Amino acid sequence: MQIFKIGVIGGSKCNSKILRLAEEVGEEIAKRGAVLICGGLGGVMEAACKGAKNKGGTTVGILPGIKKESANQHVDIPIVTGLGEARNVIIVRSSDGLIAVDGRYGTLSEIAFALRFEKPLVGLHTWNVDEHIIKAETPEEGIEKLFEKMKGR
Amino acid sequence: MQIFKIGVIGGSKCNSKILRLAEEVGEEIAKRGAVLICGGLGGVMEAACKGAKNKGGTTVGILPGIKKESANQHVDIPIVTGLGEARNVIIVRSSDGLIAVDGRYGTLSEIAFALRFEKPLVGLHTWNVDEHIIKAETPEEGIEKLFEKMKGR
Amino acid sequence: MQIFKIGVIGGSKCNSKILRLAEEVGEEIAKRGAVLICGGLGGVMEAACKGAKNKGGTTVGILPGIKKESANQHVDIPIVTGLGEARNVIIVRSSDGLIAVDGRYGTLSEIAFALRFEKPLVGLHTWNVDEHIIKAETPEEGIEKLFEKMKGR
Amino acid sequence: MQIFKIGVIGGSKCNSKILRLAEEVGEEIAKRGAVLICGGLGGVMEAACKGAKNKGGTTVGILPGIKKESANQHVDIPIVTGLGEARNVIIVRSSDGLIAVDGRYGTLSEIAFALRFEKPLVGLHTWNVDEHIIKAETPEEGIEKLFEKMKGR
Numbered sequence: 001m002q003i004f005k006i007g008v009i010g011g012s013k014c015n016s017k018i019l020r021l022a023e024e025v026g027e028e029i030a031k032r033g034a035v036l037i038c039g040g041l042g043g044v045m046e047a048a049c050k051g052a053k054n055k056g057g058t059t060v061g062i063l064p065g066i067k068k069e070s071a072n073q074h075v076d077i078p079i080v081t082g083l084g085e086a087r088n089v090i091i092v093r094s095s096d097g098l099i100a101v102d103g104r105y106g107t108l109s110e111i112a113f114a115l116r117f118e119k120p121l122v123g124l125h126t127w128n129v130d131e132h133i134i135k136a137e138t139p140e141e142g143i144e145k146l147f148e149k150m151k152g153r
Numbered sequence: 154m155q156i157f158k159i160g161v162i163g164g165s166k167c168n169s170k171i172l173r174l175a176e177e178v179g180e181e182i183a184k185r186g187a188v189l190i191c192g193g194l195g196g197v198m199e200a201a202c203k204g205a206k207n208k209g210g211t212t213v214g215i216l217p218g219i220k221k222e223s224a225n226q227h228v229d230i231p232i233v234t235g236l237g238e239a240r241n242v243i244i245v246r247s248s249d250g251l252i253a254v255d256g257r258y259g260t261l262s263e264i265a266f267a268l269r270f271e272k273p274l275v276g277l278h279t280w281n282v283d284e285h286i287i288k289a290e291t292p293e294e295g296i297e298k299l300f301e302k303m304k305g306r
Numbered sequence: 307m308q309i310f311k312i313g314v315i316g317g318s319k320c321n322s323k324i325l326r327l328a329e330e331v332g333e334e335i336a337k338r339g340a341v342l343i344c345g346g347l348g349g350v351m352e353a354a355c356k357g358a359k360n361k362g363g364t365t366v367g368i369l370p371g372i373k374k375e376s377a378n379q380h381v382d383i384p385i386v387t388g389l390g391e392a393r394n395v396i397i398v399r400s401s402d403g404l405i406a407v408d409g410r411y412g413t414l415s416e417i418a419f420a421l422r423f424e425k426p427l428v429g430l431h432t433w434n435v436d437e438h439i440i441k442a443e444t445p446e447e448g449i450e451k452l453f454e455k456m457k458g459r
Numbered sequence: 460m461q462i463f464k465i466g467v468i469g470g471s472k473c474n475s476k477i478l479r480l481a482e483e484v485g486e487e488i489a490k491r492g493a494v495l496i497c498g499g500l501g502g503v504m505e506a507a508c509k510g511a512k513n514k515g516g517t518t519v520g521i522l523p524g525i526k527k528e529s530a531n532q533h534v535d536i537p538i539v540t541g542l543g544e545a546r547n548v549i550i551v552r553s554s555d556g557l558i559a560v561d562g563r564y565g566t567l568s569e570i571a572f573a574l575r576f577e578k579p580l581v582g583l584h585t586w587n588v589d590e591h592i593i594k595a596e597t598p599e600e601g602i603e604k605l606f607e608k609m610k611g612r
Contacts, residue, residue: 005383035383060383066399066543077311077341077366079385080399084525084541085266089239093372093386105269108282112262113238129261129282158536188536213536219390219552230464230494230519232538233552237372237388246525246539391572392548411575414588418568419544435567435588 004034004150005060006143007095007119009110010044010103010126018102019047021124024139025099026051026059032147035060037095039087040071040078044101049074062091089113097150099142100126100133120149157187157303158213159296160248160272162263163197163256163279171255172200174277177292178252179204179212185300188213190248192240193224193231197254202227215244242266250303252295253279253286273302310340310456311366312449313401313425315416316350316409316432324408325353327430330445331405332357332365338453341366343401345393346377346384350407355380368397395419403456405448406432406439426455463493463609464519465602466554466578468569469503469562469585477561478506480583483598484558485510485518491606494519496554498546499530499537503560508533521550548572556609558601559585559592579608 006029010022026048029036036052038045040061049059053074061075064087071078081087085106092098092113097120100111107126114121115132122142123133134149136142159182163175179201182189189205191198193214202212206227214228217240224231234240238259245251245266250273253264260279267274268285275295276286287302289295312335316328332354335342342358344351346367355365359380367381370393377384387393391412398404398419403426406417413432420427421438428448429439440455442448465488469481485507488495495511497504499520508518512533520534523546530537540546544565551557551572556579559570566585573580574591581601582592593608595601 058383060385062385068400077364077383078400079366079368079396081396082399082543083239083396083545084242085269086236086239086242086542089237090385090387090389093388094374094384105265105283109262109265109269112258112265116238116258116262127282129280130258211536213538215538221553230517230536231553232519232521232549234549235390235552236392236549239389243538243540243542246541247527247537389545390548391575392542392545395543395545411571411589415568415571415575418564418571422544422564422568433588435586436564 004032004096004147005037005094006034006146007037007091007098008044008048008101009038009091009098009107010101011107012041012043012045014043014102018044018125021139022047022101023051025101025124025143026057027055028139028143030055030057032143037062037091039064039091040075042072044103046072046074048101062087062094085109092117092119095119097121097146099124099146102126120146120153122146157185157249157300158190158247159187159299160190160244160251161197161201161254162191162244162251162260163254164260165194165196165198167196167255171197171278174292175200175254176204176207178254178277178296179210180208181292181296183208183210185296190215190244192217192244193228195225197256199225199227215240215247238262245270245272248272250274250299252277252299255279273299273306275299310338310402310453311343311400312340312452313343313397313404314350314354314407315344315397315404315413316407317413318347318349318351320349320408324350324431327445328353328407329357329360331407331430331449332363333361334445334449336361336363338449343368343397345370345397346381348378350409352378352380368393368400391415398423398425401425403427403452405430405452408432426452426459428452463491463555463606464496464553465493465605466496466550466557467503467507467560468497468550468557468566469560470566471500471502471504473502473561477503477584480598481506481560482510482513484560484583484602485516486514487598487602489514489516491602496521496550498523498550499534501531503562505531505533521546521553544568551576551578554578556580556605558583558605561585579605579612581605
């Protein structure tokens with residue numbers, strides 16, 4: 001059986017409403033038995049990891065820096081790249097599909113790479129820059145649509 | 154005297170109108186004594202390098218692959234990264250300012266990194282995704298505005 | 307409780323004696339509850355992953371290419387970098403300690419990075435180039451010495 | 460006419476005898492009309508760049524950090540990678556041939572990559588770890604042997 005890897009992309013700074021959405025996204029991913037991939041830091045990344053762990057999931061944090069201690073406390077597997085923002089490419093390449101939640105320029109770069117590599121991509125209250133981003137209003141709808149898209153491949 | 158490094162970002166595939174614009178961009182860069190940095194491949198990159206060489210400039214191509222032979226014939230200094238699209242970060246970091254000409258998703262990732270790293274950025278018939286992209290209609294206007302912005306720092 | 311990440315480095319081509327050693331290395335790592343990190347391909351990497359899975363361990367493969375399918379069948383978490391040999395740095399940075407088994411030039415680069423980053427490093431029938439490589443004759447001895455060194459930090 | 464790119468690898472800390480050797484290496488490279496590629500920092504890198512500029516050569520510094528100001532003052536073209544030690548791969552890939560002068564573990568990683576990618580490689584008072592490293596006692600002898608090897612390809 002294939003275990004899907006789902007990338008959650010979003011900023012390290014966001015408001016509490018976005019944090020709740022991100023936590024739900026993590027929960028939905030774990031409920032479907034998928035592994036959560038993210039940048040491993042705070043904000044959306046931390047909330048999503050927390051959600052995944054709430055439901056017994058597995059989390060991977062692909063860190064920009066050189067210290068594993070920079071990972072949020074809900075990361076099971078820290079990947080320490082030391083590559084700075086170039087690690088964004090690895091998050092996208094390692095994911096079978098991605099969901100963007102809010103986010104600023106770093107997230108925009110990841111959206112661009114997801115489109116470039118033709119990965120299924122859902123957007124939840126994020127950059128609206130391309131028709132290939134599947135829009136969703138809720139975490140449940142977003143993850144549902146993402147899995148449909150991945151299974152259809 | 155400081156020699157500016159100007160990044161030209163844009164796709165490897167584009168129409169002939171865009172090619173002419175890119176060549177002019179390269180010419181304007183060289184006329185100001187700046188070094189042109191790009192991804193080293195075809196399309197906008199090749200036309201811009203050609204323009205720079207028309208005016209006696211210097212060109213650097215930061216290549217995604219492992220063969221220097223993949224550089225277009227107008228690249229003076231090929232940098233062979235073998236990093237694939239992760240090399241986009243290096244193009245942006247190595248530039249004092251950038252101009253985006255047309256382009257698809259790869260260019261969008263570079264625009265995102267330029268915004269992330271707070272680099273002066275001009276857009277010429279390209280992605281219109283953020284207020285910090287300085288708009289221009291012609292190569293001359295674009296390079297003029299870019300130099301003003303860089304000198305004001 | 308801290309879960310150690312142990313890097314196993316070695317070539318994709320080796321003889322059957324080395325394969326048996328690598329499999330035992332993987333078993334010893336899993337028996338101690340540590341996560342195995344490697345380059346995700348064949349040879350020493352595959353044998354070590356097989357050993358870890360024999361004992362119910364978890365395996366991470368940090369791949370050089372752009373296809374997750376290039377991972378050997380015993381990799382639980384493929385990290386798809388697309389960075390070619392530059393991914394060797396990530397293997398070393400992500401590991402709390404490493405064991406080198408046999409290996410050619412790629413392994414030598416990883417040994418060099420492990421020494422550079424001052425990671426505990428055990429050598430089992432591998433490059434003998436520096437006094438800071440802890441020598442071992444058997445997998446059990448090697449992993450035993452590696453854990454002693456990591457715990458002493 | 461092909462312009463050769465020669466990588467000079469060596470540490471950022473070394474004694475004055477090594478600095479003089481590195482400066483001569485840079486002079487010999489520039490005298491042959493080749494471009495010097497290096498890591499762009501101090502020590503061997505700075506001395507080699509100084510030597511190349513003494514003879515009117517061109518120098519490229521592939522920097523590990525995110526600031527172009529970290530380049531030594533003799534670097535013409537700073538390439539700002541932000542990749543840390545992963546940039547060592549780029550130095551090697553961008554060079555048609557390399558000469559190692561002294562050096563510690565970072566240099567050892569570059570030697571390993573040069574051997575891996577089958578690049579002509581000369582060693583001057585450096586790691587003696589493989590039969591494919593061409594030994595030399597003086598800068599002139601080293602660069603002479605390196606050019607012979609590159610031209611024979």
